[in-house]
Amino acid sequence: MRRLKKRMQFLKAARGQKAVRRGFVLQAVPCSQNEPGIGFTVTKRVGNAVQRNRIKRRLRALSDDLSQNFHPNYDYVLIGRKEALHEPFSQLQQSLAKAIKKIHTSDRSEGRTGAGKSK
RNA sequence: CCAGUUGGUCGGGCAAUCGCUGUGACUUUGUCAUGGAGGAAAGUCCGGACUCUACGGAAACACGGUGCCGGGUAACGCCCGGCGGGGGCGACCCCAGGGAAAGUGCCACAGAAAGCAAACCGCCGCGCGCUAGUGCGGUAAGGGUGAAAGGGUGCGGUAAGAGCGCACCGCAAAAUUGGUAACAGUUUUGGCAAGGUAAACCCCACCGAGAGCAAAACCAAAUAGGGUUGGCGCGGUCUUUGACCGGUCUGUUUCCAGGCUAGCCAACCGGGUAGGUUGCAUGAGACAGUUAGCAAUGAUUGUCCAAGAUGAAUGGUUGCCACGUAUAGCUUUGCUAUGCCUUACAAAAUCCGGCUUACAGACCAACUGGCCUU
Numbered sequence: 001m002r003r004l005k006k007r008m009q010f011l012k013a014a015r016g017q018k019a020v021r022r023g024f025v026l027q028a029v030p031c032s033q034n035e036p037g038i039g040f041t042v043t044k045r046v047g048n049a050v051q052r053n054r055i056k057r058r059l060r061a062l063s064d065d066l067s068q069n070f071h072p073n074y075d076y077v078l079i080g081r082k083e084a085l086h087e088p089f090s091q092l093q094q095s096l097a098k099a100i101k102k103i104h105t106s107d108r109s110e111g112r113t114g115a116g117k118s119k
Numbered sequence: 120c121c122a123g124u125u126g127g128u129c130g131g132g133c134a135a136u137c138g139c140u141g142u143g144a145c146u147u148u149g150u151c152a153u154g155g156a157g158g159a160a161a162g163u164c165c166g167g168a169c170u171c172u173a174c175g176g177a178a179a180c181a182c183g184g185u186g187c188c189g190g191g192u193a194a195c196g197c198c199c200g201g202c203g204g205g206g207g208c209g210a211c212c213c214c215a216g217g218g219a220a221a222g223u224g225c226c227a228c229a230g231a232a233a234g235c236a237a238a239c240c241g242c243c244g245c246g247c248g249c250u251a252g253u254g255c256g257g258u259a260a261g262g263g264u265g266a267a268a269g270g271g272u273g274c275g276g277u278a279a280g281a282g283c284g285c286a287c288c289g290c291a292a293a294a295u296u297g298g299u300a301a302c303a304g305u306u307u308u309g310g311c312a313a314g315g316u317a318a319a320c321c322c323c324a325c326c327g328a329g330a331g332c333a334a335a336a337c338c339a340a341a342u343a344g345g346g347u348u349g350g351c352g353c354g355g356u357c358u359u360u361g362a363c364c365g366g367u368c369u370g371u372u373u374c375c376a377g378g379c380u381a382g383c384c385a386a387c388c389g390g391g392u393a394g395g396u397u398g399c400a401u402g403a404g405a406c407a408g409u410u411a412g413c414a415a416u417g418a419u420u421g422u423c424c425a426a427g428a429u430g431a432a433u434g435g436u437u438g439c440c441a442c443g444u445a446u447a448g449c450u451u452u453g454c455u456a457u458g459c460c461u462u463a464c465a466a467a468a469u470c471c472g473g474c475u476u477a478c479a480g481a482c483c484a485a486c487u488g489g490c491c492u493u
Binding site for chain 2: 005065
């Protein structure tokens with residue numbers, strides 16, 4: 001797994017597909033690199049430094065566990081929400097797997113309809 | 120036993136499994152070993168170390184800061200010990216605590232008056248008047264206003280009063296005693312003058328360059344631009360080397376001297392961006408002892424090396440125990456079961472010394488007051 005570090009990469013991902021869940025928001029955008037990339041964002045609105053760090057760690061552990069589910073040639077960004085602090089870990093795992101699935105199914109269908117619309 | 124004061128310590132533990140990161144080793148790209156948040160890491164409010172910039176020295180002025188005395192310290196606006204004032208029965212706590220007789224300003228509302236005093240109601244005397252009262256003068260005891268009204272209490276004194284006089288208290292000055300000093304005590308004298316405000320200007324004493332690790336140093340792509348050298352070429356005239364005449368630069372003018380005088384190509388050089396390395400973890404260091412000191416702290420001996428990330432590591436998940444809490448049940452000093460944001464406040468970012476603020480709860484020591492027993 002590649003880590004996203006540049007501001008540009010995050011801005012690009014924000015314009016891509018989006019899936020909102022209770023504990024987090026998942027964004028995804030195609031990229032040229034074969035290895036999937038992942039970045040984390042936890043804003044100051046969520047809490048103080050201790051809570052933000054904890055959310056980031058849980059999300060990182062989450063993405064490490066489910067690294068097989070991420071598609072190659074894609075960049076992902078996980079935005080932490082307050083509920084990620086206390087939601088059970090197994091539940092977070094399920095919702096992340098579902099969120100990835102949803103993004104890629106809707107992406108394919110939208111690709112087809114989008115192509116049709118452009119014509 | 121209850122209530123309290125001060126100082127200090129800790130602020131979950133163990134295990135399994137999957138990871139992150141620093142260091143070391145090696146059969147060198149993976150394995151092993153080992154280290155990995157706090158008392159406030161926080162706020163960024165003071166003081167330093169360190170780095171760069173500026174700077175000949177010194178003084179003055181301006182600006183900012185500090186402000187009882189002595190000590191500690193690398194330094195401080197910090198700490199310790201005293202002094203003075205205030206609070207508490209007490210242990211103890213609190214104080215932005217220099218100067219208001221150098222000057223200027225301000226003192227809302229109320230009140231007659233807010234400051235080299237003045238006089239609203241009063242009180243007293245004299246004149247006028249039958250009385251009610253009124254004119255002039257004296258006075259500041261009483262009333263009323265206010266945060267504050269030109270010492271306080273008592274006696275004398277007086278027309279009424281007043282430091283007008285006296286006693287005590289307060290205040291000031293001088294002498295003297297104790298103390299390093301702040302200051303305290305005593306005596307004498309003075310005569311009641313000197314309201315508050317300096318987190319108003321100000322005066323006095325002392326201190327003070329600026330910016331900060333995104334400091335700074337080094338290595339160093341691509342692109343653009345710069346310099347040096349060489350080649351071709353190079354304002355005008357002469358047949359080339361070159362010479363002369365021009366132009367321009369060396370601050371200006373004259374003289375002398377020297378350099379450069381379109382452009383293109385190649386090689387080399389240095390600055391510098393992305394990026395990387397250092398800075399950067401051995402330090403005003405930690406722990407234990409001895410010793411000087413009332414203490415802060417100093418001296419000294421021994422042992423030890425204890426986080427170093429950079430979209431930012433130090434964790435995710437699970438089990439057991441301890442603690443706390445809520446609910447329910449019971450053979451109600453208590454026990455059992457179940458649940459919990461399984462803990463409070465909060466996470467290093469160059470490093471130290473402080474201050475301030477936040478903090479569920481647990482524990483230790485010394486001391487104070489009260490009750491009971493002996």
